[in-house]
Amino acid sequence: MGRNGHALKISVIGTGYLGLTHAVCMADLGHQVLAVDVDADKIQKAARGEAPFFEPGLEPLLRKNLDAGRLRFTGSFAAVADFADVHFLCVGTPQAAGGHADLGYLDAAVDALAPHLTRKTLLVGKSTVPVGTAWLLRARARAAAPAGGEVDLAWNPEFLREGYAVRDSLAPDRIVFGVTSDRADQALRLVYATPLAAGVPALTMDLETAELVKVAANSFLATKISFINVMAEMCETTGADVLKLAEAIGMDDRIGRKFLSPGLGFGGGCLPKDIRAFRSTAAERGVSSLVGLLTAVDTINLGRRQRAVAMTREAVGGVLAGKRIAVLGVAFKPNSDDIRDSPSLDVCRQLAAEGAVMSVHDPVAMPNAARAEPGLRYADSVGAAAEDAEVVLHLTEWADYRAIDPAALAKVVACPVLIDARCTLDASQWGAAGWSVHVPGQPRQQRPEGTQNAWPARPRARRRQRAPAAG
Numbered sequence: 001m002g003r004n005g006h007a008l009k010i011s012v013i014g015t016g017y018l019g020l021t022h023a024v025c026m027a028d029l030g031h032q033v034l035a036v037d038v039d040a041d042k043i044q045k046a047a048r049g050e051a052p053f054f055e056p057g058l059e060p061l062l063r064k065n066l067d068a069g070r071l072r073f074t075g076s077f078a079a080v081a082d083f084a085d086v087h088f089l090c091v092g093t094p095q096a097a098g099g100h101a102d103l104g105y106l107d108a109a110v111d112a113l114a115p116h117l118t119r120k121t122l123l124v125g126k127s128t129v130p131v132g133t134a135w136l137l138r139a140r141a142r143a144a145a146p147a148g149g150e151v152d153l154a155w156n157p158e159f160l161r162e163g164y165a166v167r168d169s170l171a172p173d174r175i176v177f178g179v180t181s182d183r184a185d186q187a188l189r190l191v192y193a194t195p196l197a198a199g200v201p202a203l204t205m206d207l208e209t210a211e212l213v214k215v216a217a218n219s220f221l222a223t224k225i226s227f228i229n230v231m232a233e234m235c236e237t238t239g240a241d242v243l244k245l246a247e248a249i250g251m252d253d254r255i256g257r258k259f260l261s262p263g264l265g266f267g268g269g270c271l272p273k274d275i276r277a278f279r280s281t282a283a284e285r286g287v288s289s290l291v292g293l294l295t296a297v298d299t300i301n302l303g304r305r306q307r308a309v310a311m312t313r314e315a316v317g318g319v320l321a322g323k324r325i326a327v328l329g330v331a332f333k334p335n336s337d338d339i340r341d342s343p344s345l346d347v348c349r350q351l352a353a354e355g356a357v358m359s360v361h362d363p364v365a366m367p368n369a370a371r372a373e374p375g376l377r378y379a380d381s382v383g384a385a386a387e388d389a390e391v392v393l394h395l396t397e398w399a400d401y402r403a404i405d406p407a408a409l410a411k412v413v414a415c416p417v418l419i420d421a422r423c424t425l426d427a428s429q430w431g432a433a434g435w436s437v438h439v440p441g442q443p444r445q446q447r448p449e450g451t452q453n454a455w456p457a458r459p460r461a462r463r464r465q466r467a468p469a470a471g
């Protein structure tokens with residue numbers, strides 16, 4: 001029985017980030033789960049208890065539920081249709097040319113499953129889709145299913161963050177049920193009986209609103225980030241401090257401090273593609289004000305990467321060709337090995353395109369980055385990345401980097417210049433250790449005395465003998 005007394009038979013279609021996490025968490029709630037994917041390799045790995053991506057806490061939970069016999073994997077849609085009464089659609093909706101969402105995987109999932117649906121069934125969409133998609137999928141499934149009108153469809157958007165996927169799935173801020181029948185609402189309340197009993201609020205609404213909730217939430221988060229980043233630009237021209245500004249406006253309950261961290265802007269597999277897809281939908285529907293808002297948010301965001309490149313160029317005297325640049329962090333955010341639309345990797349690419357010699361470190365994302373950008377040099381420690389560097393860029397704010405000893409690192413670089421594009425290192429500590437520190441949205445020099453106001457004129461000569469590497 002489920003933790004709250006209702007063990008259901010559930011299938012999860014798609015075992016990517018969203019699907020695998022959802023399957024594991026559904027099993028952990030006590031349900032019997034069969035997950036299906038067209039990628040045999042993914043299925044085999046998952047069945048062995050291996051997650052194909054870095055997500056804290058996921059693998060132990062995967063193994064626990066495999067061992068308990070609550071979670072199985074298959075490549076057969078017929079088996080899934082035979083087994084489960086509720087089917088979660090968790091396939092990807094990547095960005096297509098022109099910015100709109102590519103619904104090909106969703107259509108293919110429904111086409112593969114529906115011909116096997118011979119009894120009353122509930123399909124539940126979790127993927128991020130343009131408004132109106134759920135009705136189209138419902139008609140598509142009913143047309144192909146022997147059970148016809150007995151196939152119901154609901155929309156239950158997912159809000160999980162990478163790095164916190166398990167926590168966000170098991171204890172979300174809210175659960176959204178987009179439904180067209182009481183039956184679907186009741187079935188979803190049984191699926192989520194445990195979190196609901198623990199006090200997580202559930203909101204029942206129509207399909208269109210449920211679809212929009214997800215893209216509206218991501219658009220708002222992206223807007224918040226771009227807002228604080230334009231404030232950073234304003235602070236730079238006035239000598240004000242954007243971190244103090246964020247702290248002060250964030251204390252207003254109506255604003256809140258979360259998602260007001262300035263720096264290199266947002267990336268990843270969700271926010272950038274979701275705001276572009278939403279902009280396409282808004283354009284199709286003639287909502288030009290939303291097109292304008294989301295275009296501005298995207299443009300501001302991409303501008304942060306160019307700003308980091310410009311700061312680096314300035315730091316090395318105006319010409320990047322041949323300059324040795326160390327990069328700390330390449331994942332799109334800490335606690336993830338995901339490099340999809342990584343702001344850091346984009347900056348690396350732009351610097352390399354101008355001829356800079358890049359040496360990159362990341363605690364977990366280097367294998368993925370090396371596959372995407374084999375031309376960069378990857379170093380297995382912070383010290384090795386920084387060796388002989390003329391400037392060090394902090395581009396993903398891993399906790400490990402806050403533990404760096406700046407005095408030790410100063411001994412291995414050619415020139416102690418730090419650009420903290422994520423605004424999270426202790427600038428006064430680095431300044432006290434002899435570094436020239438630049439933080440976007442802050443007065444340039446972060447030395448405690450505030451006396452020296454220029455980049456160091458020349459790098460020191462290349463070293464022959466190394467001091468012990470830091471990090």
Ligand code: UDX
Nearest residue numbers: 158159160161162259260261265266267268270332333
């Ligand atoms: C996001 C949403 O948060 C989540 O609800 C949705 O389901 C999927 O998309 P995720 O992509 O995992 O989750 O990352 P998130 O933690 O939201 O960060 C997105 C990007 O914004 C990262 O690149 C991060 O570095 C950046 N960011 C975040 C900022 O630049 N400043 C901030 O204040 C917060």
